[in-house]
Amino acid sequence: MIPTKEIVLEAGKRVAPYVHRTPVLTSRLLDDISGARLYFKCENLQKMGAFKMRGAINAIMQLTEEERKVGVVTHSSGNFGQALALAANNLGVTAHIVMPSSAPAVKIEAVKAYGGKVVISEPTLKAREREANKIVKEMGAVFLHPSNDVNVIVGQGTAALELLEDYPNLDCIMTPVGGGGLIAGTALAAHYFGIECKVIGGEPFAVDDAYRSLKSGKIVDNTTTHTIADGLRTHLGDINFPIIQSLVSEIIRVDEEEIIEAMRLIWERMKIIIEPSSAVPFAAVLREKEQFKNKHIGIILSGGNVDLLKLSFFKR
Amino acid sequence: MIPTKEIVLEAGKRVAPYVHRTPVLTSRLLDDISGARLYFKCENLQKMGAFKMRGAINAIMQLTEEERKVGVVTHSSGNFGQALALAANNLGVTAHIVMPSSAPAVKIEAVKAYGGKVVISEPTLKAREREANKIVKEMGAVFLHPSNDVNVIVGQGTAALELLEDYPNLDCIMTPVGGGGLIAGTALAAHYFGIECKVIGGEPFAVDDAYRSLKSGKIVDNTTTHTIADGLRTHLGDINFPIIQSLVSEIIRVDEEEIIEAMRLIWERMKIIIEPSSAVPFAAVLREKEQFKNKHIGIILSGGNVDLLKLSFFKR
Numbered sequence: 001m002i003p004t005k006e007i008v009l010e011a012g013k014r015v016a017p018y019v020h021r022t023p024v025l026t027s028r029l030l031d032d033i034s035g036a037r038l039y040f041k042c043e044n045l046q047k048m049g050a051f052k053m054r055g056a057i058n059a060i061m062q063l064t065e066e067e068r069k070v071g072v073v074t075h076s077s078g079n080f081g082q083a084l085a086l087a088a089n090n091l092g093v094t095a096h097i098v099m100p101s102s103a104p105a106v107k108i109e110a111v112k113a114y115g116g117k118v119v120i121s122e123p124t125l126k127a128r129e130r131e132a133n134k135i136v137k138e139m140g141a142v143f144l145h146p147s148n149d150v151n152v153i154v155g156q157g158t159a160a161l162e163l164l165e166d167y168p169n170l171d172c173i174m175t176p177v178g179g180g181g182l183i184a185g186t187a188l189a190a191h192y193f194g195i196e197c198k199v200i201g202g203e204p205f206a207v208d209d210a211y212r213s214l215k216s217g218k219i220v221d222n223t224t225t226h227t228i229a230d231g232l233r234t235h236l237g238d239i240n241f242p243i244i245q246s247l248v249s250e251i252i253r254v255d256e257e258e259i260i261e262a263m264r265l266i267w268e269r270m271k272i273i274i275e276p277s278s279a280v281p282f283a284a285v286l287r288e289k290e291q292f293k294n295k296h297i298g299i300i301l302s303g304g305n306v307d308l309l310k311l312s313f314f315k316r
Numbered sequence: 317m318i319p320t321k322e323i324v325l326e327a328g329k330r331v332a333p334y335v336h337r338t339p340v341l342t343s344r345l346l347d348d349i350s351g352a353r354l355y356f357k358c359e360n361l362q363k364m365g366a367f368k369m370r371g372a373i374n375a376i377m378q379l380t381e382e383e384r385k386v387g388v389v390t391h392s393s394g395n396f397g398q399a400l401a402l403a404a405n406n407l408g409v410t411a412h413i414v415m416p417s418s419a420p421a422v423k424i425e426a427v428k429a430y431g432g433k434v435v436i437s438e439p440t441l442k443a444r445e446r447e448a449n450k451i452v453k454e455m456g457a458v459f460l461h462p463s464n465d466v467n468v469i470v471g472q473g474t475a476a477l478e479l480l481e482d483y484p485n486l487d488c489i490m491t492p493v494g495g496g497g498l499i500a501g502t503a504l505a506a507h508y509f510g511i512e513c514k515v516i517g518g519e520p521f522a523v524d525d526a527y528r529s530l531k532s533g534k535i536v537d538n539t540t541t542h543t544i545a546d547g548l549r550t551h552l553g554d555i556n557f558p559i560i561q562s563l564v565s566e567i568i569r570v571d572e573e574e575i576i577e578a579m580r581l582i583w584e585r586m587k588i589i590i591e592p593s594s595a596v597p598f599a600a601v602l603r604e605k606e607q608f609k610n611k612h613i614g615i616i617l618s619g620g621n622v623d624l625l626k627l628s629f630f631k632r
Binding site: 045 | 336341363365584589620
């Protein structure tokens with residue numbers, strides 16, 4: 001069930017021409033504050049502003065010629081919709097993105113700007129799934145899940161693969177946990193290419209489904225969605241969960257204040273824009289300083305898609 | 317009068333262990349918008365958040381053992397004060413930073429956090445100079461000017477040196493123009509290590525002293541300081557001006573709206589935080605698109621020190 005070393009390595013080669021090899025940034029100030037040595041893999045600087053580009057590229061490239069002619073479909077109001085639209089565009093494939101009618105106009109415009117065909121659905125998960133299924137049935141398009149698809153998972157892991165190429169001796173790599181694709185892919189990369197390199201997830205208390213899923217041994221859902229880390233409200237899937245169970249050491253939960261403080265430190269000290277979800281693993285390091293003292297820790301900064309018009313600086 | 321190739325090369329080796337080799341980022345979206353191929357050298361991701369760290373390190377390292385024992389002094393309310401404090405700290409040298417009583421508390425705290433000894437003066441240039449002179453006379457400390465010092469100038473040029481190592485075929489490198497240290501250093505690097513690589517400055521209309529100085533052939537001052545690009549309000553000096561006259565092709569002026577729009581694009585599309593001054597060269601490219609069409613252009617993003625508490629996102 002668990003993808004092989006070869007599969008992970010192949011994915012790295014496959015996506016490389018289509019993604020930025022994002023820089024790894026370090027900050028002595030944040031090292032001092034945390035007591036650890038931190039290596040930030042900046043997927044916020046990735047094409048379309050998030051690691052999701054990697055999984056989308058990897059998944060589309062595994063399709064047959066015939067499938068690629070027909071196109072792909074997903075439902076997403078977030079980064080994966082944009083990623084699939086752009087990845088498909090780069091590869092000459094049509095992408096249908098089902099988006100809820102409640103999605104902000106700016107996100108719908110972004111998907112269109114990347115060349116995606118937007119289909120608006122009622123704002124429920126059921127309605128989105130129904131609409132996506134309709135496209136699969138009527139047009140023959142291939143459905144790609146944002147996080148519970150083995151090719152997507154392995155593609156997301158290529159960020160960690162690059163990080164370990166640059167810094168082979170990391171004690172640990174940390175990611176946020178949303179749908180589970182990023183942490184599962186990261187865990188695969190660390191398992192095959194790290195040297196006793198643990199993988200630890202960060203998750204808001206408000207949406208701690210992954211924490212509770214690992215404890216209980218079965219996938220559970222969130223009961224609330226009240227977190228600033230809006231990318232992490234989704235739950236795990238049956239393909240990524242077994243990988244997470246096998247290869248992820250631990251999930252650390254953080255509260256909302258901790259997320260905001262971690263985000264502020266990264267914006268202010270590192271001069272990069274990250275979305276709230278991306279601040280969660282660093283918040284976890286700050287919460288559990290003793291555990292990480294003097295350790296070399298890779299942190300995947302997952303994305304940077306923030307609506308800057310909500311910041312007063314750019315108010316018009 | 318113009319520093320030699322050897323001097324520029326030596327500076328690159330000298331500062332390397334003390335500065336980040338900052339990443340060069342590209343963005344297809346910004347290429348599409350501008351019609352040019354842009355290579356952004358991210359000095360906003362430099363230690364203390366600005367290129368000024370380079371000049372400060374280079375200047376201090378050229379001092380004699382005796383001078384280093386006594387210490388250095390500058391007057392600055394901006395990035396150079398912080399840079400000199402941090403550079404001195406890294407090299408085990410005492411730095412006295414004269415700051416006007418009108419300086420924001422956050423900037424004074426930053427200098428102190430980097431280990432600088434802050435001396436508060438009346439908020440006039442005369443008073444600042446007087447206070448700095450006093451420290452030179454009474455303590456024997458060496459005065460280092462933020463931009464009109466040959467070692468500082470050559471140090472600032474090491475950003476362009478790295479950029480040209482990575483991308484040797486640039487048609488042009490652009491920088492903002494404030495005190496003239498960055499553009500003069502950049503022009504030296506491009507002159508010796510570029511292949512017919514022009515250097516072009518960007519300057520706000522509101523503080524276009526460098527533009528007028530080049531036109532008139534002598535250093536003139538600004539009559540107003542009404543620009544969002546607060547790092548560019550200073551004027552050129554007698555050491556950097558001859559270098560600029562010899563080696564800089566042109567200075568392009570931009571208005572305030574253009575600066576804000578350029579800054580917004582960089583924040584939004586590249587996910588990095590730059591200060592308004594850093595947006596000026598990109599604003600110049602957007603203003604004069606025809607001139608830069610299909611050209612390969614390096615842009616030095618000079619710094620990222622913005623008061624984020626002024627953005628509503630982090631309001632407490």
